[in-house]
Amino acid sequence: MHTLTNLTHMQKTTPLILVIFLLLLTNLAAFAAVPRKPLVEMSVKEMFPDNEQLQQLALAATAGDTRKMDELAAAGTDVNAVGTDGATVAYWVTEHPNPDGFKKLLELGANANSIWRTDSGTISSLVHWTVTKTANAELDLNYLKAIFEVGKGDPNLKLPGIGTLPIEGALFANDEAVFKLLIDSGADIHRKGSQNASLVDMAGGLGNFRLALHLLEQGVDYAWNDAKGHSFVSNIRSNFTGTPRHMVTDPHDGQYMWFWRCVDFLEKRGEYLAIPAELERPQHLDDTPATSFFDGTGQKTRTQKVFLYEMGLTYPAPFWTHQFGATENLQQHFKSLGNERIYEFTPIGQSLDKWDSYQLIKGFSLPQTSFTAFVESADTYFTGQCGEEIHFEVIQKKQDQQLLHVRCTAQQTEGFLFLGKYQNTFVMVYQAWRLSAVANPEKTKARVLSDMQLITMEKGFSLFD
Structure with missing residues (x-):
């Protein structure tokens, strides 16, 4: 062999x-x-056992048959009823996408803000789930637009216990289009999310310093300590200990200039960052607006x-x-x-x-x-x-x-x-x-x-x- x-x-x-x-x-x-099968692999009969109306609603939604959906709703089918492990028909459509069916479910009253808990204890909502699926390129932006425009989804909805915000799904996937849509829909960049962390600290921890600089320029608190005592400032300092990351030393790294511009931002406000003397800084900082990620003119996140x-x-x-x-x-x-x-x-x-x-x-x-x-x-x-x-x-x-x-x-x-x-x-x-x-x-x-x-x-x- x-x-x-x-x-x-x-x-x-x-x-x-x-x-x-x-x-x-x-x-x-x-x-x-x-x-037991993961939900994504289940048929409608497995996901909604002993509920033929929900099965029909799910199939009609994923086929975009809005007339059939109206008939089922008029006959008393509950669009917010749950099946296996808390799954709803709206969840089914995110795994078997049809934009017309998804929008119709929201028009019929599917609750974008309801919180579910799976048998294993995982907590989420349709808002959080759709953000994550969209940021993962599994759904297009129209699904997320429908969540806010039709379903009146709350872009600042916190999950109980862990405090996760919907916008964190966009941060973790480095999807700036989803991030922008959430901001346009009312997401508050100053709110604290998981572990009581600020968005700027999360962006820095994920290596997206272009977005971090934008948040700094918008006044997000860079000195805020999360539940573990970490802040954006301590995040920046950690990049100068041990072996420096690519974005600190490699001018070809897409985040290199944004990182050093964040450093410059903090130093101008009196923060001491303990930068090693032997570490070479860029001789010049460019002036591309940090908001370039909103209009697509900036460099792609690497x-x-x-x-x-x-x-x-x-x-x-x-x-x-x-x-x-x-x-x-x-x-x-x-x-x-x-x-x-x-x-x-x-x-x-x-x-x-x-x-x-x-x-x-x-x-x-x-x-x-x-x-x-x-x-x-x-x-x-x-x-x-x-x-x-x-x-x-x-x-x-x-x-x-x-x-x-x-x-x-x-x-x-x-x-x-x-x-x-x-x-x-x-x-x-x-x-x-x-x-x-x-x-x-x-x-x-x-x-x-x-x-x-x-x-x-x-x-x-x-x-x-």
């Missing part, structure tokens, strides 16, 4: 192949004990975040969106297939079948499967398809993760592939480009490699089990 560390050839490197081989992995856990089952995955934004003016050059495609979630990105005008630049993120839940089995399954598939056209080179190898350089001679493409495991969640991140489509292939290769090395896996959260 070969391993990917020794594999040097295979037949193709198209997104289709990368998706197909993962399908084989689902067989690895076939004989393991099967727990990393994004998505929640996949147990994992919170920090991944690089598609490399072609980093430069000024290119942030909107992005088509995104999302699919949920059983225990798999697939995100694919191409520039506008390109397709999943014919692309010059491409990014894939795929996460799936496989209990009872090891990372070794994941790699061996990939090896088995690729070895069976192997030719003389594809070359793999292991760039980094750590426990439960690998980063590989991938080159396809026949298609004249190359890219980088990340394979990782966190608890029962597996993930792959793949960025690729056609050599003839980039002006400087070596520069592109170096930049994408640098981006891919920013990938991190950590504990995520699940609003529904």
Whole structure:
């Protein structure tokens, strides 16, 4: 049996192949004990057992059959009735999207502000859930607009006990369009959220210093201490201890200038930050407005975040969106297939079948499967398809993760592939480009490699089990 560390050839490197081989992995856990299905995998009969009216309402909503929905509501169907683990019909439609059906549910009285608690103790609301799904690119902004414009959702709704605000879903995913929509809908940037933390402290902790600077300029309290005694000021200071992060030392990092502008903001207000004398500061600070993230003229945030089952995955934004003016050059495609979630990105005008630049993120839940089995399954598939056209080179190898350089001679493409495991969640991140489509292939290769090395896996959260 070969391993990917020794594999040097295979037949193709198209997104289709990368998706197909993962399908084989689902067989690895076939004989393991099967727990109750996650809600996302349930049929309407499983989600709303013994309630045929709710089943019909859910199916009508996801089909956009608003006339049928009106008939069911007139017959007494409760649009706020709950099924398995607190699930509502509105939740069903977020997993089986239809904008007309979702809007009609809100018009019929679906409560966007009701709080639910799952059997495992997880707390959420339709407002929080829709923010997270939209920030994760699983729903478009029209769903969130409907929440506020039709459903009168509260953009400042706090979850009891933990204090989480809806806007935190946008912060964690680094989704500035969702953040802006929440602000436009009345979200108060001065409110404290989880752990009684300020939004500016959260933004800094997540490495989004462009947004942090905007919040500073809007007067958010940078000295406020959260429940653990942390503040934005202490957050900034922590970046100067130990090994400095990329955004502190690398002028090419998308957050580098914003970080140092935050430093400048604090120093001008008398804060001492204990910056090491040997650390080189930028000679000049640019004056791009921090509000540029609102109008799309600023530089794309270099990393994004998505929640996949147990994992919170920090991944690089598609490399072609980093430069000024290119942030909107992005088509995104999302699919949920059983225990798999697939995100694919191409520039506008390109397709999943014919692309010059491409990014894939795929996460799936496989209990009872090891990372070794994941790699061996990939090896088995690729070895069976192997030719003389594809070359793999292991760039980094750590426990439960690998980063590989991938080159396809026949298609004249190359890219980088990340394979990782966190608890029962597996993930792959793949960025690729056609050599003839980039002006400087070596520069592109170096930049994408640098981006891919920013990938991190950590504990995520699940609003529904």
